Amino acid sequence: MRNPILPLVTCLLALVSTPARAADPIKVGAILSVTGPASFLGAPESKTIQMFAEDLNAKGGLLGRKVEVIVKDSGGSPEKALSFAKQLIEEDKVLAILGPSTSGETMQIKGLCEEQKTLLISCAAAEVIVNPVAKWVFKTPQKDSDAVVKIFQHMKSKGLTKVGVLSSNTGFGKAGKEQLEKLAPNFGVQIAASEVYDKAATDLTAEVTKMKGAGVQAIVNWSIEPAQALVIKNARQIGLTIPIYQSHGFGNINYVKAAGAAAEGVIFPAGRLLVADVLSDKHPQKQVLVAYKKGYEARFKEDVSTFGGHGYDAMLLLAEAVKKAGSTDKEKVRAALEGLTGLVGTAGVFKMSATDHNGLDVEAFELLTVKDGRFVTLAQ
C-alpha cells in the first residue's frame, strides 16, 4: 500500500538539499500467480514477500533506502508473465524480479531477463531454470532431481524396483517426469507405467487402474495441482495398498485435508519448514524456520507452506546480495548474489556459485509422511 504522504515528503527532502536519490525506494518486481490454478504457490509467496519487505522497511530498509515491492498477478499464465516482466523492466526499472511461481512462466521470461540484464530469482522448482546456468537467473526451491534422488534412495532401501509414474501436464509435472525417467536406472528402478493427466482432472480412477494393471510396487505422482489428492484417494478406493510417493508439491496441508484418510502414509520429499516445530534445536535452519512460520501464521491466520518459503528465500537472497554489494548496481548485486554461501534460508543452506545458481543439494530435502492428518518426518 502506498502512502500518499511519502512522495510529498520526498519532494520536500529534495528541496532541502538532501540528494533525492538517497530517499528513492529500491524497486523490486514480483511476478506471482496470486490467483488461478497455481494460486496456492503465488498467494503465499506474495504475502510472504510483502511481509518480508514491510519488516525490512520497519528496520530501516536496505542501504538506508526503503524497499518497494511491485507485485504483478500473472494468474499462472506464461504470456501474462512475459508482458509483466517487460513492464517491470522497462517502465518500473526494477532492480530484480522475484518469481514467477511456476516453471513454465519462469522459462518464458528467462530469455528476457538475460537480455535486459535484470536479476531473476525464480520461486519455481524445475531444474531447467538454472541448468544450464544463465548469468542473471537464480532459483530458490530445491532441485527436482534432488527430490527424485531422495525418493529413489528410499525405494532402494525398501527394495522397490518396479514403479508407476503419474504426472500432470504442466511444466512442473513434465520436468519431474523427465528427471524420474532419467535417474531411475541409477537406482535399479524400472518405470513400468507412466501416465500424464490434465491439470484440471476431477477423477483419476482409470489412471490408477492402469497402474494396478501394470503390477507396479509403488506409485510416484508428480504434480502441484489438487489432483495430487485425487491420485491417492482413487488409488486407495480401487484397493491399491502399495506405497505412494508424491513430489515436494504435496507440501500443502490443504491437500492432506482434501485427501483425508487416503493421505495417511503418503511419502514425499520436502523442505524442513513443514516440520519446523519438531526439528532439533541444533539444526542450522531451526531458527529461521520457526521465525518465518510464527511471523506468517500470526499475520495471515493460515498455515505456512513451503511455497511461501520460496518467496521468503528469494527476498532474503536479494536483500543479502544488496547488503553485500553495498550498492544497487545490477551487475554488482548479481555478482554478490553469486558469491553468497552459507546463507540459511527456509529451503536449506544456500551455497551459490558461478556454476550453481540454486545452491541447494539433496540434503535440503527431508522425507516426510502424513500421520493423523499432520506432516511428520518419516521414520527411517
Next chain:
Amino acid sequence: MAGELFFQYLIAGLTYGTIYAVVGMGFNIIYNATGIINFAQGEFVMLGGMTAVSLHAFLPLPLAIVVAVLVTMVVGALIEVTFIRWLSRPSVLRMIIITIGISILIREAALLLWGQDVRALPYFTGNEITSIAVGGARISPQVLWTLGACAGLVVLVTAFFRFTMLGRQMRACAANRVAASLCGLPTRNLITLSFVLSAGMGALAGCVVSPITQTQYGIGTGLAIKGFTVAILGGLGNSLAAVAAGLLLGIIESFSVSLLPTAFKDAVSIAVLLAILFARPSGLFGARAATRP
C-alpha cells in the same frame, strides 16, 4: 484384459460418467424454457459445492446441502432478475454472451469470497478410502450417491416437464415466447423459474460430486464443458438422454485410458462427440432438429 481390470475400468467410466451426467442435466432446464445454453451452469455447480462446504462447518451434512441448494437458487433468481429479465426481446446470441459474462462474475466473486483453496464435502458414506467390492473391482459409495442423484433428478424433471402445468408452460415458453405470452402465460416469471430450478440442480450436482472431484472456485468451467458436451451428445432438453450420454462418454474415456496414454482421453471423447453429431445432428436421443423453429 483381465476381467477384474475390465470391471475396474468400467467403474472408472461410471465415475466420470455420473459426474458429467449430473452436471449436464442442469443445462436442460434453462434450455427447455428459453432455448439458450446457460454458460454459467458450471458456476452454479461450484457455488453449490462451495456453499455446502462452508455451511457444513456448523450444519449437519444433509441440512448444509439443502441450504446450499436454496442459496444457489436465490442466486439464480437474482441473476435472472438483474441481468436477463429487463431485456425486451433478447436474441439467443445476446443471452449466451450475457451468461458467459455472469459465469466470469460468479467465478471472480467466489475467488474473493473463498480464496483459492481446494475444499471438499466429506463422503456421504464412509470416507476417502471406503469402497465396495463389485465382481473383483471396487467402487466408491459416492459414485452410487451420484448415480442415485441422477436417477432422482431424471424422474423429477421428466415428470415436471411432462405432467405438471408449470412444466408445460415452460416448454410452451421455449417453443414460442410471443405465442406463449399471447396465451396469457407469465413468460418472464417462467424464465426466472427456469434459472431458479437450473441453479438448484447445478448446486445439488455440485454437492454430490464434491467429495469425488473436490471443489475450488474455478472448477465450474471444466465441469460445465463436459456437462455441456453430454447435454448436446444426448440431445438438448432431454434429461434421461443426458445421463445416458454422460455414462457413455465416461466409459469411452475410461477405456481410452486403458489403451492409449491419458493425454489422448479428451481427444478421443471429442472425436466421438464430433462423429455422433455428424451422423445425428440432434444428438443421440434428440428427436427435434438442433435449430429451434
